[in-house]
Amino acid sequence: EIVLTQSPDFQSVTPKEKVTITCRASQSIGSSLHWYQQKPDQSPKLLIKYASQSISGVPSRFSGSGSGTDFTLTINSLEAEDAAAYYCHQSSSLPYTFGQGTKLEIK
Amino acid sequence: EVQLVQSGAEVKKPGESLKISCKGSGYSFTSYWIGWVRQMPGKGLEWMGIIYPGDSDTRYSPSFQGQVTISADKSISTAYLQWSSLKASDTAMYYCARLGVVDAFDIWGQGTMVTVSS
Numbered sequence: 464e465i466v467l468t469q470s471p472d473f474q475s476v477t478p479k480e481k482v483t484i485t486c487r488a489s490q491s492i493g494s495s496l497h498w499y500q501q502k503p504d505q506s507p508k509l510l511i512k513y514a515s516q517s518i519s520g521v522p523s524r525f526s527g528s529g530s531g532t533d534f535t536l537t538i539n540s541l542e543a544e545d546a547a548a549y550y551c552h553q554s555s556s557l558p559y560t561f562g563q564g565t566k567l568e569i570k
Numbered sequence: 571e572v573q574l575v576q577s578g579a580e581v582k583k584p585g586e587s588l589k590i591s592c593k594g595s596g597y598s599f600t601s602y603w604i605g606w607v608r609q610m611p612g613k614g615l616e617w618m619g620i621i622y623p624g625d626s627d628t629r630y631s632p633s634f635q636g637q638v639t640i641s642a643d644k645s646i647s648t649a650y651l652q653w654s655s656l657k658a659s660d661t662a663m664y665y666c667a668r669l670g671v672v673d674a675f676d677i678w679g680q681g682t683m684v685t686v687s688s
Contacts, residue, residue, distance in 0.1 A: 464632065497674035499615075506665055506678040507607075507615065513672045550615050554673030558631040559605075564614040 465489050467551050467562035475568040482538040484565045486551035491531045495555035498527055498536045502547045510549075511536065543569050572596040574604075574666050574679035581685045582656050589652035590682045592666030599647035600624035603669035606640060606651045609681075610662045620669060621649055656686045 466489040476482055486496065494514040499507040509518050511527035514534055524539040538545055546569045551562040577591040592604065605620040619630040623642040630640070642649045649666055663681045670676035 495673065497672075499675070501615075506681055507667075507675070508678070509670075509674055509676050512670070512674040512676075516672070518676075548614075552615075552617075552674070554669075557629050558619075558633075559617045559673070560631075561607075561615040561617055 464558055465492060465553050465556060465560055467553055467560055469549075469551060469562035469565050471565060472563065473566045473568070475570055476541055477570045478541055478543055480541045482541055482545075482567065484536045484538075484549055484567075486529075486534040486536070486562050488532045488534075488553060488555075492553045492555035494530050495553055496527075496529065496534045497552045497554065498525075499550045499552060500545075500547045501550065507550065538567075541567075541569070545569065572668075572677055574668060574677055576664075576666055576679040576682045579683040579685070581687070584656060584658055584686055584688055586656050586686075587652070587654050588656055588684065589650050590664060590684065592649045592651075592679050594647045594649070594668070597668075600644050603673075604642065604649040605667050605669055605675060606638075606649075607665045607667060607675075608634075608662045609665065615665075618651070618664075623647075623649065656684075658686050658688075660684060661686050 498511040501507040515527045549565045603620045606618040608616040618634045621628045623644045639652045666679040667675035668677040
């Protein structure tokens with residue numbers, strides 16, 4: 464089973480700041496890595512698919528990069544509405560798995 | 571509109587059985603895998619397993635194999651997650667989600683809260 468390790472687990476940031484969340488896979492997964500946002504009391508929402516492909520309707524301040532074992536989710540110019548938990552997810556090999564999550568708090 | 575609508579919250583006692591549902595609409599239900607994801611209170615997302623409603627091909631995470639059963643009835647565009655004997659540790663929110671073209675979960679249900687308590 465592929466293990467995804469996110470860092471940090473928690474981050475407190477101010478609006479307009481640039482945020483970087485990383486996801487490291489225990490073995491190479493190519494580009495089969497996706498990112499989700501989950502706001503309190505809501506279902507998760509797909510933010511980025513296949514490492515760097517944007518999703519219709521998602522603000523352009525969200526971007527993804529990486530391949531192989533190291534991936535990054537970047538949020539440019541953070542907004543208050545971005546307070547949420549963020550998860551990476553690999554679909555390279557079964558069983559698919561999620562990272563443990565990163566909670567973003569807005570100061 | 572493409573959507574997944576899940577059944578309502580459940581409160582059960584340990585040892586009881588339960589089957590929750592996830593109904594798809596607005597797309598070809600038999601052409602996409604449906605997955606189940608567990609979220610225990612205050613915790614992260616856990617991938618449980620997936621089913622292809624077209625032929626009921628099912629894959630489980632080893633962590634959930636034998637603990638739950640995933641099934642689907644394509645005639646009514648509905649996927650199911652069931653337990654034969656619930657435990658207190660099954661208390662969680664359960665989400666169904668559609669696995670899209672690149673195997674990302676692109677559509678999510680609203681979640682079903684399952685509470686198991688004596």
